[in-house]
Amino acid sequence: MIPRLKAEGLTRILGGRRVVDGIDLSVAAGQVTCLLGPSGCGKSTTLRIIAGVDRQDAGTVTLNGKVVADDHVHIPPEDRGVGLMFQDFALFPHLTVAQNIGFGLRRDGVSDARVEELLIRVDLAGYGRKHPHELSGGEQQRVALARALAPRPGIMLMDEPFSGLDNRLRDGIRDATLNVLKEEGTAVLLVTHEPDEAMRMADEIALMRDGRIVQRAAPYNIYNAPVDREAAAFFSDINTLSAEVNGALTHTPFGQFLAPGHADGTMVDIVFRPQHVRLDFDRNGRGPSPTETEGTPARGTVERARFMGKESLVEFVMDDGRTRVTATVPAVFLPRAGTVMWLSIRRDRCFVFRQPEKAHA
Ligand SMILES: Nc1ncnc2c1ncn2[C@@H]1O[C@H](COP(=O)(O)OP(=O)(O)OP(=O)(O)O)[C@@H](O)[C@H]1O
Numbered sequence: 001m002i003p004r005l006k007a008e009g010l011t012r013i014l015g016g017r018r019v020v021d022g023i024d025l026s027v028a029a030g031q032v033t034c035l036l037g038p039s040g041c042g043k044s045t046t047l048r049i050i051a052g053v054d055r056q057d058a059g060t061v062t063l064n065g066k067v068v069a070d071d072h073v074h075i076p077p078e079d080r081g082v083g084l085m086f087q088d089f090a091l092f093p094h095l096t097v098a099q100n101i102g103f104g105l106r107r108d109g110v111s112d113a114r115v116e117e118l119l120i121r122v123d124l125a126g127y128g129r130k131h132p133h134e135l136s137g138g139e140q141q142r143v144a145l146a147r148a149l150a151p152r153p154g155i156m157l158m159d160e161p162f163s164g165l166d167n168r169l170r171d172g173i174r175d176a177t178l179n180v181l182k183e184e185g186t187a188v189l190l191v192t193h194e195p196d197e198a199m200r201m202a203d204e205i206a207l208m209r210d211g212r213i214v215q216r217a218a219p220y221n222i223y224n225a226p227v228d229r230e231a232a233a234f235f236s237d238i239n240t241l242s243a244e245v246n247g248a249l250t251h252t253p254f255g256q257f258l259a260p261g262h263a264d265g266t267m268v269d270i271v272f273r274p275q276h277v278r279l280d281f282d283r284n285g286r287g288p289s290p291t292e293t294e295g296t297p298a299r300g301t302v303e304r305a306r307f308m309g310k311e312s313l314v315e316f317v318m319d320d321g322r323t324r325v326t327a328t329v330p331a332v333f334l335p336r337a338g339t340v341m342w343l344s345i346r347r348d349r350c351f352v353f354r355q356p357e358k359a360h361a
């Protein structure tokens with residue numbers, strides 16, 4: 001299937017720096033791709049180039065099978081057939097809700113039926129004659145969504161469209177928005193710096209760092225098979241055991257880990273998430289027996305335990321005196337500082353990464 005949106009080699013140099021550095025992306029009809037990454041990594045610049053409000057220094061943008069931007073072509077934003085939605089989705093204050101939604105349609109002849117259809121879609125039937133100041137933030141956001149969708153763009157570009165919303169409203173609005181976009185079969189590129197939002201919305205996450213995409217995968221895969229330590233750390237707190245490879249093996253307080261493909265003497269990080277640590281009480285200096293799935297247990301002492309609401313966070317110092325491990329456990333479990341416990345790690349949830357060069361120095 002031909003993707004609705006395709007970007008190849010997008011590059012943008014600003015202030016002498018490659019803020020967007022060879023971005024490749026594609027989004028099919030009815031799919032949501034989230035461009036996710038830390039502040040300043042170049043997400044908005046990428047989106048702005050695709051929208052046509054900024055120009056690339058190199059690369060090609062193809063929308064609906066047609067090149068809209070390359071070294072020779074620059075189709076203006078209004079002729080690209082994309083819907084745009086940004087953080088400040090300013091509605092026209094002097095126009096009614098229906099007029100706001102119909103605004104973009106003027107050129108092509110407004111269909112009142114389409115406006116009515118969209119009002120129902122975004123759950124605002126009967127709101128058409130109100131003015132923006134009579135609506136809550138969440139309702140205004142839905143009007144903005146309806147306005148962007150009114151001309152039936154095949155492609156929707158959204159830049160942190162939910163960030164101005166109250167926390168409690170946000171989840172509901174995200175889901176409602178997603179439903180509408182799926183019903184309309186729109187190809188969506190959504191920019192966000194929040195991993196939770198990307199996990200919730202995306203069919204595919206494109207993880208961005210320093211102007212590049214470091215990994216493109218479905219939420220499940222990106223969470224469970226991150227490309228590097230930083231990618232793992234973007235989605236949750238992580239634990240890291242640092243170890244040297246010897247004969248494709250490493251020795252850690254949790255026994256040996258396989259490190260295939262790493263030369264002897266290489267330093268690797270064994271990375272795992274706090275929710276994949278199992279805790280057992282100490283029984284007269286003994287812990288549970290080693291198992292294939294959870295490896296060799298290691299003994300540690302509770303340094304601190306904190307109640308976080310849906311889970312508790314327990315921090316340990318291991319018996320070697322230098323390895324620190326954090327475990328999360330569902331519900332309230334607050335052992336006292338000084339409590340001795342045995343920790344096991346789900347082996348299939350550990351990632352082994354070569355340490356970046358600078359860490360060797
Ligand atoms: N006109 C400009 N001149 C020089 N540098 C710029 C310009 N516009 C953006 N930048 C820089 O480019 C980088 C990428 O900016 P961009 O807005 O794309 O980041 P972002 O990933 O959207 O970040 P955020 O999550 O904070 O919105 C930033 O370091 C920014 O300071």
Ligand SMILES: [Mg+2]
Nearest residue numbers: 043044045159
């Ligand atoms: Mg931005």
